[in-house]
Amino acid sequence: MDDLLREFLTETNENIDVVDVELVKFERDPNNAQVLDNIFRLVHTIKGTCGFLGLPRLGALAHAAETLMGKFREGAPVTTEAVGLILRTIDRVKELLVELETNLGQEPEGNDDDLIGPLEALALGSQAQPEPEPEPEPAPQRKVSVGTLTPQVLERELLPGEDSLDDIERAFREAQAEVPVPKPVAKQVPAAPAAEAKTETKAEAKSEAKPAAKPAAKPGKAGEADEGAGKGSVSSQSLRVNVDTLEKLMTMVSELVLTRNQLMEIARRQGDTEFKVPLQRLSNVTAELQEGVMKTRMQPIGNAWQKLPRIVRDLAQELNKQIDLEMVGAETELDRQILDLIKDPLTHMVRNSADHGLESTEQRRAAGKPERGKIRLAAYHEGGHIIIEISDDGRGLDTARIRAKALENGLATEAELEKMSEAQIHKFIFHAGFSTAAKVTSVSGRGVGMDVVRNNIEIIGGTIDVRSVPGRGTTFVIKIPLTLAIVSALIVEAAGDRFAIPQLAVMELVRVHHKSGHRIERIKNTPVLRLRNKLLPVVPLAELLGTAEPGSAVNETEQGEQGFIVVMQVGNQTFGIVVDAVFHTEEIVVKPMSSLLRHLSIFSGNTILGDGSVIMIIDPNGIAQAVAHSSTLSSSDSSAADAERASGKGNAVALLLFRAGGPEPKAVPLSLVTRLEELPVEKIERATGRPVVQYRGTLMPLVPVNDRVEQRESGTQPVLVFSDSGRSVGLMVDEIIDIVEEQFEITLASDVPGILGSGVVRGQTTEIIDIAHYLPMGFKDWFHRRAQQGEPQRRSLLLVDDSAFFRNMIGPALKAAGYDVTLCDSAVTALQLIEGGAMFDVVVTDIEMPHMDGFEFASRLRSDPRLEGLPIIALSGLCTPEAIERGRSVGFSDYIAKFDKPGLLEALKEFAGVQQEVAAA
Amino acid sequence: MTKPTEAAGKSADTVQYVTVRIAGQLFGLPILSVHDVFMPERTTRVPRAPRAVEGVLNLRGRIVTTINMRRLLDFPDATDIVQPMAVGIDYKGESYGLIIDTVGEVLALDSSTREPNPMNLDPRWAQVADGIHRLDNELMVILDVERVLSLRQGAMAA
The missing domain is CATH 3.40.50.2300 (Response regulator)
Incomplete structure (x- = not known):
């Protein structure tokens, strides 16, 4: 394939994508002359180039579409049918382009009369239509346009000549469109004949002069100027570079990074050398170079969204819904490679939103919502990640259905479901074969669903989450790393081998020592770790990798008691990996493994370390799977633990339970309590008639929760200490019961001063006390x-x-x-x-x-x-x-x-x- | 062995082979498929990899996956080889090293001395052998590099 053709293919593919988007925009806003001009220009460019490269089929299609659009420009009414037809034509053009690429520049056999016919018919029809309008001016103009049109139709058969005439025509069109700038297209009529008359005589000359004239004319066009001029300046400052070239550059930079690391390693070993300073410079330059090259790989996420408006439009028609697609943050950039990988999941999710998420127009009307449903795509950066949100304002997830389905598929038991929050139940939609679509439409609901999306996203180290409110809509939140090429990794050792664990998955490191607080315990040989009141399944890395010394039950225990635990989180799974040693973190360049090893899911690649040796990179997802298999903790147990952990982030609250004046428990959020004290009764003194205690050098007033609280005569008095701005108040209670972490809602508000309300904690009705009520009781002037x-x-x-x-x-x-x-x-x-x-x-x-x-x-x-x-x-x-x-x-x-x-x-x-x-x- | 003049005279029918020895047996690799010959050093083993995969190593900044040919061909592991050698091969853009006992000379052999695989050849060998050359005093098995590397995981693991 020659360069020219390749260039044409790239450019045309890009143009076609733009046309897709613009057409959908145009259909909704048919009076927008700018959008139409834009489409017209792009299609025209395609047509012109086709003629030049000798691609008659493409040329003919583009021509027919252009003719119809020309009619729109002249004011013919824009119908869905017509736009649909043009869109179909665009699709055909795409097909032809694909074949062109595979056939090395040969257009496939066949003809497109099925599309060209209707296009021409519509073009003729639409030109006839406006004529009855009683406007005086349009009449001559129509005639003129008929005049220019007819030879074109004939012209198409005489292929070789088409080009030059088209150029003349282009000159016409541009003269029309660009001279009378701010006025809408329809009103340019009087100018048109004049312009034509001029051009007619100088047609040949003008087509030559056109390239120069065009940029000059553009700035006059208020609307297009922004876009056009912007584009012009960008294109003059940018150049098209083959992706392979960039990839190669990236590989070379990766090598450079590795070599740099190697040099740094040597310098580190040698202590003070004269290399240090230049090496530091080299290091900085390398880092900058790396960043620069990374940037070239970055593309706006809008590229992955480009096809969506069209898809949504088609879906809206097919499903008979009205859908608006809003896209925010299309300029957010991420690595090309990742962009390619998320394209399909995104498309799938938008389809889902359109099909399942949004209700039908009638249902929306009935629910009192605007008839037009909205799908919103938003992207933004957060830390080293990019967040993509896909939200709709539809019916929300059907929790009951998901529950029933989860039960039916045996994903959870009734009891487990009982304990789960809505959000946790919603997460079931990411399980395989989980489609709650009541009916299978041609759009979605075929069981290939969110699990595939989730897998695709997890493959690139991302996560996906869902939030949904019944009747208000559903939001999917995808979090993905910016790039896959270079990651920060923790270097660890297990059974004599070193491995790299991507830092992103590592939550914390715990040193295990039988003397320290953290030790590994066993439940029927399954090692677990107590970590902040949670049980964490732990697995020795060597065991997962099958490299553990055989017959070493003792050895293992030894290891377990001496090593480090790398706490990792993958999706909603948290687990610990036991390693023998932890070294440092290093920026590593992920290199793909050879195809012989690629089936090993526990590794995501390999890399060369600073010391020159090759190291395998652990794939957190693969490890998580391996852990799930190896761990004899039943998966439901661990998922329940995960659920608990996950919910801990959200709504669980640590509550301090106590009794004060009565058998029923009372509670206060633990976080508000500064300290718990058991004060010896003899320490309690009285000042100004109130109990006080000398506490940390000052006097702390003591307040009973209520007058039923027993003020003890001997022994100790349990007191909750609250501090604020250097002052403390002690709240006297009868007994401190426990600290619990629970999801909690105040279900019953209270009028009693000092009680916020009550709710259920551990199955018992519990009153939540209002600290704000007691604080002023300690210090009269507190308020x-x-x-x-x-x-x-x-x-x-x-x-x-x-x-x-x-x-x-x-x-x-x-x-x-x-x-x-x-x-x-x-x-x-x-x-x-x-x-x-x-x-x-x-x-x-x-x-x-x-x-x-x-x-x-x-x-x-x-x-x-x-x-x-x-x-x-x-x-x-x-x-x-x-x-x-x-x-x-x-x-x-x-x-x-x-x-x-x-x-x-x-x-x-x-x-x-x-x-x-x-x-x- | 074959005289250079003869080889030059019938260059169309001569193929040059890098000869290697594995457990005493002579093998020949078409010279065009051989990238380089090196001493495998600092190999990192790959847990869970097929048995024939020795590991990965860094060869001048490239990561090379090495294959232990003794294991692949069902020979016992070498006990007497002090420093094994590796033949570097590029296959589909990836770098591999075939670990063998020793590397011999390069032979230009006339296709007339080449025979197809004997029918009773060990099936494991037959998978990777692309015929046999009758040399004056021994037989040389032609190793088909592509077939070695396209062996499925199962064959590698055995």
Whole structure:
């Protein structure tokens, strides 16, 4: 295949994709002359090049489509039928292009009369249609256009001549479109004959002059200028490079990185040498080069989305739904290789959303929703990852159906399901063969489903999660690494071999020693590790790899008691891998294994280390599978443990249970309690008629939870110590029972002062006490002090949290701290409130909320110029560095852990204080 | 053995072979399929790999997967070889090393001395042998590199 043809294929494929997108846009907005011009130009380019390269079939197709579009430009009505026909033509063009590529430049036999016929018929029909319109001007123009059209139809058969005439025609069209700039196309009519008359005489000359004239004319076109000029300048500054060239470059940079690592290793061994400085420079340059080359591999994710508008449009027609597709963050870049790998899963998920997610128009109407369903694609960077969200505003996942199906497929027992939260049940959709689609449509529901999507995403080291609210919609969140080529890895040793474990999967390292707190225990020979009150299945790496010394039960135990445990998380599976030694972390270049070894799922590749030796790279997914097989812990057990762990992140709360004045348990969130004390009764003194105790150098007032609390005469008095701003209050109770971690909802609100409400903890009705009620009882001025401070301007505070529990808990605490607190249960209502004109001095918001999370909420607020300088504080259970970094990037003033009340108050003081100064200044 | 003049005279019918010895048996590899000859050093073993796969090693910045030919051909592991050698082969863009006992000279052999595999040849050998050359004092088995490397996992594992 010659270069010219190859160039043509690449360019045309790109153009065709653009045409696809633009056409869908055009169909919805037929009056947008810019879009039409854009399509017209692209199709025209294709046609022109085809003629030049001698591709009659393609040329004829493009020509017919162009003719019809020419009619649109002249004001013919745009019908779905016509657009559909053009889209089908585009599809045919795509097919032909594929064949061209495989046949090395030979057009396949056959003809396209099936498409060209209707196209021409439509073109003729649509030109006839406008004629009855009583406009005086259009009439001559129509005639003219008929005039230009007829010879073209004839021309198509006389292939060799087509080209030059087309050029003339192009000159016409461009003269038409570009001279009378700001006016809509239809009104250019008077100018057209003139332009034509001119061009007619100088047709030949003009076609020559055109390239020069074109750029000159463009800037005049207001609308297109942005796009056109933008494109022009970009294309003049960029050049097309063969992907192979880039790949080769990447490989070479990888080699360079390896060599650099090797040199660094040598220098490290040799201590101080004169090489050090230049080596450092080499190292920096290498790093920059690496980054630069990586950048060339980056492509906007929009490339993977390009086909989606068309797919959604076709689906909408097929399913008879109205669907809007919104795409946000199309410019977010990621590695080409990954882009290719996620294209199909993304398409699949969008199809799913359109088919299952969105209700039919009637159902939507009945549910009081807008008739047009919405599918939203959003992409953004977060840490070293890219997050892609696919959300719809449809019916949401049917939890009951999924439950039933999970039961039916034996994925979980009734009892297990009973314990699961909705979110956990929703995760079942990622299991194989799990389609709850009631009917199989041609679009989806054929059982090839989300499990395939999940697998594809996990292969590239990504994760997928789902959030769904019944009746409001479903959101899938995909998290994938930016690149696969270079990863940071932990080098470990097991049974004498070294292995690299990608850092991303490693959560923590635990040193195991029989003397230290962490030791490996066994349940019927299955090793487990107690880690922060959780049981973690652990497996010696050597055992997984089959390299353990045989007959070494003793040896194994020894190993187990001396080694390190690499705690890894893959998907929702957490487990520990026992290794003999842990070395350092190293940036490694993942090189594919030879095909002889590629079937080994426990390795994802191999690489050369700094010391020159080859090392195998562990594939976390493969290891997770191997662990699941080797572990005799039944998988359901471990999944239940996982579920618990997973839920721990979300809504489980550590509660301190105690008894005070009555047999029924009471509870307080553990995080609010500073300390638990058993105070000897004789230490309790009285001051101003109240019990106090000397505590850490100051006097701490003691307050009974209620007057039924027994104040002991002898022995010790259990006391919960709460501290705030350097002051402490002791809350006297009868007995401290336990600390439990549970999902908890206040199911019954309370009017009794000091009790927030009650809920069920461990199957028992438990009252949650309101600390804010007791604190002022210790210090009469606790409120006063605050109030005085706040008096000049009592600061208004908006608290947004979807959990009633937290609203109830933090709300009063903030009120107690002197803020005028407004509570909101969702970011959406909060926004409405603010848009409605409510003003706040400071906003405190949760991060994980349905519909709109805290990040989006913050960025919405930040985009409102009126709210400039408004402190926004994130309050979240999720405090990873990535989340904090993301919080900062969307404009949070501070990011505070959900239970860190002192931190919150501190931050509030800081930010709201600043606000005050600003107000004063 | 074959005289150079003869070889030159009938160059179309002569093939050059790199000869190697595995457990005493002489094998020939078509010279065009041989990339280089090297001493395998610092091999990293690959757990769970087929038995015939010796491991992976770094050869001038490339990762080479080495195959123990003794194991592949069902010979016992060598006990008397101090430093085995490896024949480097590029196959479908990947680098492999066939570990053998010793490397001999390069022979240009006339196709007239070449015979098809004897029918009673060990089936494991027959899979990888591309005929036999009758040399003056012994027989040389022609190793078909592609077939060695395209052996399915099962054959490698045995």
